[in-house]
Amino acid sequence: MNAHRVFAITRRLLQQFRRDRRTLGLLFGAPIIILGLLYYLFRGSGPSVALGVVDLDQGPLGAAVASRLEASSGVDTTRLDADAAAAQLKDGRLAGYVVLPADFSASAVRDGVIRPQIHLEGSEPGKSAGVVQAVTEALGGAAASELSTSAIKAPQVRPDVSYLYGGPSLDTLDYFGGAFVGLVVFFLVFVITCVSFLRERSQGTLERLMASPLRRVEIVVGYMLGFTLLALAQAGEVIVFALAVLKIHNAGNVLLIFGIETLLALAAVNLGIFLSMFARTEFQAVQFIPLVIAPQLLLSGIVFPVSSEPGWMQAISNVLPLTYAANGLHDVMLKGADLGWGAIQLDIGVVLAFCVLAVIAAAATLRRRVA
């Protein structure tokens, strides 16, 4: 081994990178951005879990539990009546509410049993666990302080837990599995489109297309159809695997899931064509993955719910198309949403608008970037 020749290769490599500012930026910028995002997602002080308390107890225990919940740092507690609590649970403002029945204290003293009713929204397992944990802690603390003087043994806690959506078996995979189906399709279609459009340019065939009577929009739409067909076959496979083999929870219409996937694939194709205009090599096209895909993976509510992000981060999430697609898939698969839901209409509308924007942007940049 000749050190001189080895160093020649090393030096040449570093020289090449010095010219490639974009790669350097990515190498040193992307990890900071991604780790930074993770920091805020895990450690940032996002809004805490919203909990409602319906205190119907005629004895002292209910009030003690309620005030302990209000003091708890894990949940953001409001006192409500039963109707308001049920309504707010349905429109997503509460992650859960606890009803302390009229005989709450009496039952504790008489039977040694306390029976709170915990109503969970249920579509986000993390929040459900937070509610149950906070309620359990408050019950234990309140029971210890209120009942210790009366010579009664510590009461048993037997909560009645009900779920608006999902159920006790809903796990983390059920939560992000649905939206992950969307991400997989979006990601792969984006990369394939981006690279093959780039190849069209580097092998010179795009020049030939542009010198033919083809209109720019015909090229973009042709590409869109081709890759969307591929993406649909892929989405079908992924959905079947997720639902039939992995048994990921689905309360909604499979066709609606498929429809949202289709829109997402359309968006990915056009984004791929548009962004391929800004890459000169396939290497640079692959660099879009950490720039385009990683932030969306972290911020679009696929793994971390948007509602648990700090406010400024939610603002970013709210402009990402994948956020709306993920939200739509969550609503359909976990809550059984259909086209009649306003939230689904909004999600589909936003993704559709993004598709149209991306088609226009892709067609508009096509001509300038032939050479």
Next chain:
Amino acid sequence: MREGSDGALAVEVDGVVKNFGRLRALDGVQLGVRHGEVFGLLGPNGSGKTTLIRCLVGLVEPDAGTVTVLGRRLPDLGVLSRVGYMTQAAALYPDLSVLENLRFFAAISGGDRHVNEALEFVELVDRRDSVVATLSGGMRTRASLACAIVHRPQLLLLDEPTVGIDPQLRAQLWDRFRQMTASGTTIIVSSHVMDEAARCDRLGLILFGRLLAEGSVADLLAMAGTDRLEDAFLKLSQVA
């Protein structure tokens, strides 16, 4: 230099200027190409030949001046169905067969489809099912030519078609070009090879984005007062 009525010209370039940033690629080019002739654009690398050819298919929009192709003022997408364009490198889909490439370019060119005739014309009938990536360089060039003529264009633009090609194939290609002009096709071919220039009916000398001279080989030799085209080119360049 204008001869005959405008209708007699297959291509008319009038005062075309094109800048790329601070670089002036075309500087007031004036040019007329007659129907059925082989017109050679002769000039060194970077003189503006490719930019001029790209202007003729609407890939480059001039900053000033007009381009008229087959009687239609550009930009005009419709006229492109009557124009064939062969780029410098054999721009084909390497993962498709020759036939699949031909069918694709026939379909998008919007003109008539003569896939089999095109295959016979470039003598690739027996290799039509071969994937382009497996073809030799010469076969690729022939396949590329087939894709450029599959819709029977009235005007064929060839950007340095014979670069890196062996003498036999070059002679064969020129045979084909002559066959096409005999049936009425107009051909514009760019080159920096002098012996190739001698095969053209008329030539345009391009340097620094300007057309220095235009005429038949004999005209240019007379203009420069030499008997070798290469000397004529050097002499005419110095005058400019």
